[in-house]
Amino acid sequence: MFAVMLGLLSCALLWLAAPAGAVVTEVSGTSVGLQPRAMGYTAVNEGDPATFANEAGNVVLHGTNDYAIYWAPENDYHHEWITKINRFFQAMGASSGYLGTIFAATAQYRDRSNAPANYKTVFKGSYSDYSKYPAAGCTDPNPLESGAVTCLTDAQLREQLQSFIASHALPKGLGNIYYLMTPPGVTVCVDAAATRCSDFVLSEEEEEKGRFESASYENSFCSYHAAINPDKAPEGDSNTILYAAIPWTAGYAGLRGTGFVPNGGWLSDPTAYIQGASCQDGGLNPEVGEEKLEVPKEMNKEEKEKFAEMSKEEQAGVLKRVALEAPHDEEPNQEGKAESDGYGAGLSDLIANQIAVEQANTVTDPLLNGWKDATGHEATDECRNIFAGTAGPEGGSVEGGVKADEHTEAGTLSNEELDGTRYYINNVFSLSTGECVGGVGLVPRFTSPNPVNSGEVVGFDGMESTVGLVAGKAFGPSGPPTTTYSTYSWNFGDGSPEVKGYAPGSPTCEAPWLSPCAGAIFHSYNYGGKYTVTLTVTDVAGDMSSVSHEVIVNGPPAPGAGAPGTNPGSNPGDATHTIVAPIAAAAILSRSLKNTLRKGLSVRYSVNEQVAGRFEVLVSSAVAHRLHLGGSPASGLPAGTPPEVMIARAVLVTTKAGANTIEIKFSKSVVARLRHSRKLSLLLRLFVRDAASKSPATATVLSAVTLAG
Numbered sequence: 001m002f003a004v005m006l007g008l009l010s011c012a013l014l015w016l017a018a019p020a021g022a023v024v025t026e027v028s029g030t031s032v033g034l035q036p037r038a039m040g041y042t043a044v045n046e047g048d049p050a051t052f053a054n055e056a057g058n059v060v061l062h063g064t065n066d067y068a069i070y071w072a073p074e075n076d077y078h079h080e081w082i083t084k085i086n087r088f089f090q091a092m093g094a095s096s097g098y099l100g101t102i103f104a105a106t107a108q109y110r111d112r113s114n115a116p117a118n119y120k121t122v123f124k125g126s127y128s129d130y131s132k133y134p135a136a137g138c139t140d141p142n143p144l145e146s147g148a149v150t151c152l153t154d155a156q157l158r159e160q161l162q163s164f165i166a167s168h169a170l171p172k173g174l175g176n177i178y179y180l181m182t183p184p185g186v187t188v189c190v191d192a193a194a195t196r197c198s199d200f201v202l203s204e205e206e207e208e209k210g211r212f213e214s215a216s217y218e219n220s221f222c223s224y225h226a227a228i229n230p231d232k233a234p235e236g237d238s239n240t241i242l243y244a245a246i247p248w249t250a251g252y253a254g255l256r257g258t259g260f261v262p263n264g265g266w267l268s269d270p271t272a273y274i275q276g277a278s279c280q281d282g283g284l285n286p287e288v289g290e291e292k293l294e295v296p297k298e299m300n301k302e303e304k305e306k307f308a309e310m311s312k313e314e315q316a317g318v319l320k321r322v323a324l325e326a327p328h329d330e331e332p333n334q335e336g337k338a339e340s341d342g343y344g345a346g347l348s349d350l351i352a353n354q355i356a357v358e359q360a361n362t363v364t365d366p367l368l369n370g371w372k373d374a375t376g377h378e379a380t381d382e383c384r385n386i387f388a389g390t391a392g393p394e395g396g397s398v399e400g401g402v403k404a405d406e407h408t409e410a411g412t413l414s415n416e417e418l419d420g421t422r423y424y425i426n427n428v429f430s431l432s433t434g435e436c437v438g439g440v441g442l443v444p445r446f447t448s449p450n451p452v453n454s455g456e457v458v459g460f461d462g463m464e465s466t467v468g469l470v471a472g473k474a475f476g477p478s479g480p481p482t483t484t485y486s487t488y489s490w491n492f493g494d495g496s497p498e499v500k501g502y503a504p505g506s507p508t509c510e511a512p513w514l515s516p517c518a519g520a521i522f523h524s525y526n527y528g529g530k531y532t533v534t535l536t537v538t539d540v541a542g543d544m545s546s547v548s549h550e551v552i553v554n555g556p557p558a559p560g561a562g563a564p565g566t567n568p569g570s571n572p573g574d575a576t577h578t579i580v581a582p583i584a585a586a587a588i589l590s591r592s593l594k595n596t597l598r599k600g601l602s603v604r605y606s607v608n609e610q611v612a613g614r615f616e617v618l619v620s621s622a623v624a625h626r627l628h629l630g631g632s633p634a635s636g637l638p639a640g641t642p643p644e645v646m647i648a649r650a651v652l653v654t655t656k657a658g659a660n661t662i663e664i665k666f667s668k669s670v671v672a673r674l675r676h677s678r679k680l681s682l683l684l685r686l687f688v689r690d691a692a693s694k695s696p697a698t699a700t701v702l703s704a705v706t707l708a709g
Contacts, residue, residue, distance in 0.1 A: 023047075024368050024376035028191035030154055031368050032224040033361050035354065037200070037249075037278040038384050039212055039327065047377030052431055054371045057112030057475045059235045061363045063120035065176045066093070069164065070183075071129045074149070077183040080338055084348035085181070086126050088355065091419035093123040099543060100439040101416050102360055102428040105469070106379065107440075107541030109364045109371045109431070114475045116541050117363045124176075129164060138189040141216050142201040144272060149185035153192050157245055158228055165241065174236040177362055178243040179355060188247040195219060198247040212278070222249045222279035223354040225362045235367075242366055244358035250350035251276030253329050253409040254343030274409070276329055276350045280424070283327020285402045286388030286413070294402065296325035324404040332400055332414035332422045336407070343407040349424060356425045382429035383436035387415045432469045432540060441468035444537040444547040450683075451638075451702035453585055454528050454555025461520040462488045462503065462535050470503065472540030486539040488518040493531035496523075503537070528555035528583070552638060554585050554701050556608075583608040586615075586686045586701045589661070593680055593707035597671045600663035601648070603684060603703075608657050613688035613698075615664055617648035619680070627673045634685070638702070644683060653691065681706045 103119040137153035189197040200220035228241040284291035334346030361378040400412035414422035427436035445464035473481035489500040501518030589602040621643035631645035686701040
């Protein structure tokens with residue numbers, strides 16, 4: 001028994017298989033985009049991302065209608081699986097346009113029309129096809145001892161699909177994708193010679209040692225997509241049929257010895273491989289942010305000695321734990337005991353992942369001549385077994401737990417949410433970033449300047465934004481594609497022309513970046529007022545998002561307009577009369593904290609008439625609390641300003657218009673609290689009103705400074 005335990009412990013390490021062969025490949029004259037089985041390796045072993053391209057601009061899909069067909073004449077595609085898979089199709093359609101999923105990332109890929117492969121999916125419903133299977137067209141590499149259902153070739157799937165479409169008057173042509181699902185026990189092979197099949201066989205030695213190295217395994221697949229194009233139309237035509245073959249490759253975890261499917265005898269068959277992880281995440285765990293192989297914890301010397309002394313029942317429990325720690329499935333929608341006494345309803349999550357993979361690859365490479373690399377790897381193949389890549393605020397997040405449940409024999413990890421349901425979906429390759437992503441980040445951001453004076457040049461930096469698809473390829477009527485970038489558009493709210501330009505991945509626009517650049521920009525306001533600044537970011541997929549902030553400008557009003565602080569008033573018989581506030585400006589001259597505490601805060605101010613008012617020196621409430629500064633809370637600050645406390649004040653009274661300088665002194669207690677500070681940020685607020693009249697109109701000026709040393 002102890003030797004068996006050691007074999008199981010080492011088994012997890014031996015799950016690692018050599019990388020599978022080419023993905024878009026030709027098998028006996030049939031071109032298919034295969035999803036090979038893969039265990040225990042990540043994207044670094046797959047493909048050649050540096051050559052990922054579509055130089056000819058061959059067609060992509062700009063929207064899809066998805067049909068789900070369950071070909072199961074014996075009614076052995078369990079209804080709980082159908083329900084959950086159909087729910088995934090529905091959720092995929094309902095989430096169209098949502099950026100937090102891999103499908104949004106496909107929109108960066110264009111064809112010669114220069115239109116993107118937008119995430120516009122419509123689920124057109126499902127159908128259970130009870131048509132009898134034809135005579136087996138191939139020989140199952142690993143038939144079940146209890147009797148496999150059949151072995152079908154791709155040619156037989158095509159024939160059935162064409163007949164099905166014709167008999168139900170269903171549409172052909174690009175934009176329609178037919179997903180053909182087959183139940184457990186049905187093996188699908190691309191060719192009659194069974195060189196590429198959904199099933200595989202291992203030698204006795206491989207099975208004993210947990211090695212997956214046979215040629216049969218390396219040539220096996222999880223699903224594939226292809227096109228029936230009888231007219232050989234370069235861009236497809238009305239007779240083209242796009243389809244994806246999704247055989248049952250989810251395994252039988254949680255189903256042994258149950259009657260979950262009609263032919264329950266399969267579930268105790270020694271030739272039925274229980275785990276489907278090789279068609280999901282390869283037995284890798286992305287919980288820590290990077291994929292690591294699920295490996296049982298190795299026993300120390302003391303634990304091994306205890307194991308040797310255990311009863312057979314106790315040892316069986318340990319071996320069960322070891323098996324659950326080895327590479328296993330992830331089922332975010334797993335349930336307890338199902339209607340048929342099994343624990344396998346969540347196996348549908350593994351099929352949902354295959355559908356997602358084929359959707360992304362079909363959209364970007366429908367005729368198998370579109371977006372792929374020099375080795376034939378498509379958009380998801382570059383990221384095989386990668387589930388941890390997310391896109392910040394708009395992308396997915398890894399949730400759930402990797403620990404396998406004793407009944408379902410699966411963990412609950414998930415990385416994306418579609419229409420309220422969590423799924424575990426393979427990431428897609430982003431040409432824009434060269435990374436594997438689970439969604440598209442698009443969050444425009446910029447920080448509004450403090451109140452400024454008219455005529456001053458102020459900066460607005462949109463490079464704070466999250467833009468996942470910042471670069472892409474654009475096509476013209478002919479020639480190779482050119483690089484294009486996301487665009488930033490600024491509306492400054494003062495009637496000036498909108499400024500629009502490209503935004504590279506750095507604050508400056510230098511060769512080879514395109515110009516004009518508008519990621520960061522300067523602007524000057526001619527007149528005082530409160531203005532709303534809006535930044536709109538459009539990524540290379542056409543996704544668009546905006547953000548707005550206010551900026552306060554101190555200065556004379558625009559001709560024909562009131563000044564900042566203008567209040568509507570009324571005189572008898574004149575309902576349209578307005579009361580104009582004074583115009584004032586204030587600038588802090590001090591820069592040294594030490595000198596300021598000794599001499600006072602030096603302020604240069606100007607007014608356009610005789611005024612009365614006051615200066616207030618404010619510090620953030622958080623700083624005041626930390627330094628134990630007393631003071632009154634400041635009220636009436638602009639929206640969005642953090643809470644402030646007044647720590648000094650001075651009265652201002654003038655007899656005429658003009659400019660002058662004032663030193664605002666701090667109290668001894670404030671000086672004592674600030675004496676040991678190295679840096680301090682202050683906000684100066686000036687209130688003024690017309691001192692020669694009883695006008696209620698006031699002007700407010702805000703100015704900020706950070707004192708150091």
